[in-house]
Amino acid sequence: MLGKYKVITLCGSARFKDDFLSLQKELTLEGNIVLTPNFLDFGVLTADTKQMLDDMHKRKIDMSDEIFVINKNGHIGQSTKSEIEYAIKTNKKVNYLEPLTTKIELKQTIETKDLCLKQAKVEDANKFYENYISKRKNLEFSDWGEFSSADEFEKYFKDYIENNPDDYTWFIYQKGSNIIIGYVNIDLESQTKCEGVGIYLAENFKHKGYGTQVMQTMLEYLKSIGVKEVEYCCNENNIPSQKLAQKLGFKLVQPRKTKKGSLVYDYAINL
Numbered sequence: 001m002l003g004k005y006k007v008i009t010l011c012g013s014a015r016f017k018d019d020f021l022s023l024q025k026e027l028t029l030e031g032n033i034v035l036t037p038n039f040l041d042f043g044v045l046t047a048d049t050k051q052m053l054d055d056m057h058k059r060k061i062d063m064s065d066e067i068f069v070i071n072k073n074g075h076i077g078q079s080t081k082s083e084i085e086y087a088i089k090t091n092k093k094v095n096y097l098e099p100l101t102t103k104i105e106l107k108q109t110i111e112t113k114d115l116c117l118k119q120a121k122v123e124d125a126n127k128f129y130e131n132y133i134s135k136r137k138n139l140e141f142s143d144w145g146e147f148s149s150a151d152e153f154e155k156y157f158k159d160y161i162e163n164n165p166d167d168y169t170w171f172i173y174q175k176g177s178n179i180i181i182g183y184v185n186i187d188l189e190s191q192t193k194c195e196g197v198g199i200y201l202a203e204n205f206k207h208k209g210y211g212t213q214v215m216q217t218m219l220e221y222l223k224s225i226g227v228k229e230v231e232y233c234c235n236e237n238n239i240p241s242q243k244l245a246q247k248l249g250f251k252l253v254q255p256r257k258t259k260k261g262s263l264v265y266d267y268a269i270n271l
Helices: 014-029 047-062 078-089 122-135 148-164 210-224 240-248
Strands: 006-011 032-035 064-068 091-097 108-111 115-120 166-176 182-187 193-201 228-237 251-257 265-269
Touching: 006 078, 014 032, 014 064, 047 182, 047 251, 078 091, 078 115, 078 148, 108 210, 108 240, 115 240, 115 251, 122 148, 122 182, 148 265, 182 210, 210 240, 210 265, 228 240, 240 265
Parallel strands: 006 032, 006 064, 064 091, 193 228
Antiparallel strands: 108 115, 115 166, 166 182, 182 193, 228 265, 251 265
């Protein structure tokens, strides 16, 4: 709060500029201080300038009590997802213009030759923290941040699942074991397009062919449910991940810089 006024940051795609302006007016007249993205026409942006503007918007979230996501027609892009995750991590309330879409029902358990993938549940968050998240060496290429305790991670994980209905996560187990050795995450943009597949294994379980098993099985499963296009990205330093993409027939789309300044390679495959 600033004085008696709540501070709200609007998040969403720039394609919804008119909705931003309308909602800014509505929330302001209700007695809120409203922060929005900058809609000035900057022309073509360099990666460094884009990174700077994205970081500025995160600082607006730092100044806010809550964020309001303009998810018109259910659209939530990657940058907006990043802002939602940041808001959750920093204990900001998240509101949406439209109700979140219902999750598509996917298999709870998927098996490969040596592994068992079980859809992640909040009640497994503590085990995931102890087996994987708490070990810093496992987080080099992972999307998860660092957490000081299992309880802190469990709260974050619960909020993450509730606020990302098109993201699906399975914990990876060796068959016959109850220890989580990694996880696989997919982002279903629609019933025919998967905007991302991420496979992450604990350091001690790499170089065993598990990544290939999981990716092959996930591609087969996604094809079986009607997905026609799958995207995949790799960090420039993650050579095994790049080799996996090439081995399984992914085609390089383009390299790009992340908000942190590192280079990633975007791949895609048609099923």
